[in-house]
Amino acid sequence: MIWGPLFLSLRLGLIVTAALLVVTFPLAALFCRGRWRGLALFESLATLPMVLPPTVLGFYLLLAFSPYTAWGAWLNKAIGLKLAFSFSGIVVASCISGLPFMLQSLKSGMRILDPRLWEASYTLGKGRIETYVWVVLPNMAPAVASGSILTFSHTLGEFGVVLMVGGSIAGQTKTVSIALFEKVESLDFIIAHQYALVLVILSYAGILAINLIQKKQQRQTA
Amino acid sequence: MRKNPRLLWIALFLSVVSLLDAQQAIKVAAAANLSYLADQLKAAFTQKNPSVQVEFVFGASGALTTQISQGAPYDVFMSADTDFPQKLSDSGRSVAPPKIYAIGTLALFSIHKLDFTKGLAVLRDGAVTTIAIANPATAPYGKASMEAIDKAGLQDIRSKIVFSQTISQAVEFALTSATVAFINQSALYTKDLAPYATEGVYWIRVDPTLYSPINQAFVVLKAAPSPMGAQAFADFLLSADAQKLFKQYGYLTP
Numbered sequence: 047m048i049w050g051p052l053f054l055s056l057r058l059g060l061i062v063t064a065a066l067l068v069v070t071f072p073l074a075a076l077f078c079r080g081r082w083r084g085l086a087l088f089e090s091l092a093t094l095p096m097v098l099p100p101t102v103l104g105f106y107l108l109l110a111f112s113p114y115t116a117w118g119a120w121l122n123k124a125i126g127l128k129l130a131f132s133f134s135g136i137v138v139a140s141c142i143s144g145l146p147f148m149l150q151s152l153k154s155g156m157r158i159l160d161p162r163l164w165e166a167s168y169t170l171g172k173g174r175i176e177t178y179v180w181v182v183l184p185n186m187a188p189a190v191a192s193g194s195i196l197t198f199s200h201t202l203g204e205f206g207v208v209l210m211v212g213g214s215i216a217g218q219t220k221t222v223s224i225a226l227f228e229k230v231e232s233l234d235f236i237i238a239h240q241y242a243l244v245l246v247i248l249s250y251a252g253i254l255a256i257n258l259i260q261k262k263q264q265r266q267t268a
Numbered sequence: 269m270r271k272n273p274r275l276l277w278i279a280l281f282l283s284v285v286s287l288l289d290a291q292q293a294i295k296v297a298a299a300a301n302l303s304y305l306a307d308q309l310k311a312a313f314t315q316k317n318p319s320v321q322v323e324f325v326f327g328a329s330g331a332l333t334t335q336i337s338q339g340a341p342y343d344v345f346m347s348a349d350t351d352f353p354q355k356l357s358d359s360g361r362s363v364a365p366p367k368i369y370a371i372g373t374l375a376l377f378s379i380h381k382l383d384f385t386k387g388l389a390v391l392r393d394g395a396v397t398t399i400a401i402a403n404p405a406t407a408p409y410g411k412a413s414m415e416a417i418d419k420a421g422l423q424d425i426r427s428k429i430v431f432s433q434t435i436s437q438a439v440e441f442a443l444t445s446a447t448v449a450f451i452n453q454s455a456l457y458t459k460d461l462a463p464y465a466t467e468g469v470y471w472i473r474v475d476p477t478l479y480s481p482i483n484q485a486f487v488v489l490k491a492a493p494s495p496m497g498a499q500a501f502a503d504f505l506l507s508a509d510a511q512k513l514f515k516q517y518g519y520l521t522p
Contacts, residue, residue: 130445228433231406233337
């Protein structure tokens with residue numbers, strides 16, 4: 047009973063983190079190394095979910111996911127994607143709200159790398175993609191780690207968006223923060239305490255890990 | 269000002285007087301199904317009691333009960349059932365036992381022109397992909413909806429159900445992403461749902477024999493910050509004026 051929502055949240059967190067790693071890495075490269083001035087507009091857009099109230103996001107997604115709007119119907123028909131009240135829906139929603147956390151981490155990790163790294167790799171005959179995957183990525187491992195932890199923890203705690211687009215279906219969209227909310231509302235404080243404690247421990251472990259990674263990095267650069 | 273300091277004193281005096289004469293403001297914690305007629309209730313009440321301001325706070329009845337038992341500063345609690353206020357009364361948080369002010373009615377609502385001639389069995393249709401229902405653990409209308417589904421022998425449609433936190437979120441789901449929703453009939457009398465007011469086309473009344481009566485009761489809370497205003501509001505809820513309003517919004521009256 048108590049494990050269902052927990053496992054669902056962990057699964058959600060892992061999928062969202064993995065997806066964001068893949069999607070955000072090229073974006074971070076673009077925003078970090080790109081020279082085009084208009085990039086700032088897009089970078090701001092990608093960072094927007096960090097400050098936007100989750101309810102704003104939830105409201106728009108609820109409309110965008112609806113199978114009764116032209117866009118939602120197209121998604122449903124053309125690629126068979128059912129986003130309203132489904133696990134895939136909260137994956138997409140969490141990816142949008144988690145994007146800035148991964149992006150900021152990867153960007154700052156990439157920014158502190160020595161530009162000569164790229165030059166050396168190109169001089170030695172590596173292509174652009176090879177350079178990013180085999181040279182840049184391994185050199186910013188700490189940033190990748192802390193970005194992933196941050197994104198994972200944030201997804202675990204995502205509440206507002208999931209509340210608005212999820213529909214609290216057991217095994218599909220009833221994540222641990224939703225389950226906790228419902229337990230509190232129905233006065234079941236014992237289970238609520240169990241969920242809350244697990245979340246505190248996981249979140250603390252995550253923040254601790256990030257801090258340890260940063261300390262280690264400081265010692266290495268010092 | 270310097271020429272006439274008396275003006276200053278008069279201004280000061282007036283502002284003190286206005287403070288003393290400050291209107292009482294009561295906070296009413298109300299089940300979400302009441303949000304549709306709250307403005308009307310407020311208007312009718314303040315007409316009779318101009319010195320008492322009313323402020324509504326909406327939520328699922330169970331959620332409000334949790335807040336109240338944790339010391340939320342409400343004066344009156346209007347539940348969507350009798351059990352939640354009874355709980356508060358049992359734990360000594362209310363002035364008197366719960367009193368029923370209205371009996372809620374359940375409607376099945378969709379903006380997609382389903383074949384409602386089938387009654388609840390329309391939920392089996394392929395066109396119906398999602399059915400929004402308020403969380404049965406905290407929302408009495410949700411509990412009644414689940415009861416109706418079970419009594420109608422429609423257990424097989426359970427996989428289509430999505431849950432909302434309040435009955436008004438079920439209405440919202442029906443307007444956006446869900447095919448159909450079990451809602452409070454009172455929502456259908458509001459301006460926002462006026463385009464869908466036609467019974468039989470956009471909604472049907474759920475057969476009341478399929479669910480236990482939604483006896484909505486209120487309590488005046490012992491911790492009420494404004495006990496006088498709270499009592500006046502409690503009396504108003506049972507008055508002919510308020511009862512007429514409830515009837516207008518599709519409620520049955522006790």
